[in-house]
Amino acid sequence: MQSLDALAFLPVDVNAGMAFLLDNIPQDSDELCALIAYFDGTCVNGTGRRIKRPAATGSVSLQVRLRRIPPMFPPVTWNVFEATLNNQHRTNNECESWNNGFRQLVGHAHPSVWTAIEALQQDQSMASTALLQFARGQPSAFAGKRCATKIVCALCVNVSAREKLRCPSSPCCGARHSLA
Numbered sequence: 001m002q003s004l005d006a007l008a009f010l011p012v013d014v015n016a017g018m019a020f021l022l023d024n025i026p027q028d029s030d031e032l033c034a035l036i037a038y039f040d041g042t043c044v045n046g047t048g049r050r051i052k053r054p055a056a057t058g059s060v061s062l063q064v065r066l067r068r069i070p071p072m073f074p075p076v077t078w079n080v081f082e083a084t085l086n087n088q089h090r091t092n093n094e095c096e097s098w099n100n101g102f103r104q105l106v107g108h109a110h111p112s113v114w115t116a117i118e119a120l121q122q123d124q125s126m127a128s129t130a131l132l133q134f135a136r137g138q139p140s141a142f143a144g145k146r147c148a149t150k151i152v153c154a155l156c157v158n159v160s161a162r163e164k165l166r167c168p169s170s171p172c173c174g175a176r177h178s179l180a
Contacts, residue, residue: 004039012079018044043078046071 003021010017018040025032041047048066080090103109106119 004036007044007075008078008080009084010079011081012075014044014075014079041071043071043073044075 003024007014007017007021021036022040025036027033047069049069051065051067053063053065082088083090102119102123105122106115111119
């Protein structure tokens with residue numbers, strides 16, 4: 001399953017990675033084979049469809065041809081290789097982080113108006129505190145995330161999987177991270 005997620009960090013031509021997955025999955029797992037076949041048809045190579053056409057005039061037999069149907073979600077839409085190398089957002093929704101944090105702050109799916117107002121006030125208070133800390137030069141609470149982003153970026157440029165990295169960024173934690 002983790003290998004399927006890792007396809008997003010390969011260059012946009014993920015066919016070699018998909019072929020590797022297909023060659024290395026255990027054949028005794030029907031559910032895994034079905035999942036990878038679904039992902040291949042929906043997100044990587046697309047599917048084939050049989051088209052039955054009558055043969056030449058006067059012939060009784062049918063001619064069967066295969067038509068390639070492109071994937072519903074081609075790799076260009078979900079691949080984050082270039083975005084990772086360019087230190088850009090890897091999600092297609094830049095508000096995803098705020099939405100997730102606000103949902104956790106509210107605590108349930110359909111809050112009352114008063115609960116939503118209180119959550120917005122708490123969110124505004126936390127944003128003001130973060131801005132104040134930034135203005136004072138205090139380290140961000142998200143320094144660990146920046147470390148993880150640098151590590152993923154390093155993996156995308158073919159850093160050896162056994163090498164240890166020291167995160168060079170000053171606001172970062174400066175700890176050693178294993179890429180294994």
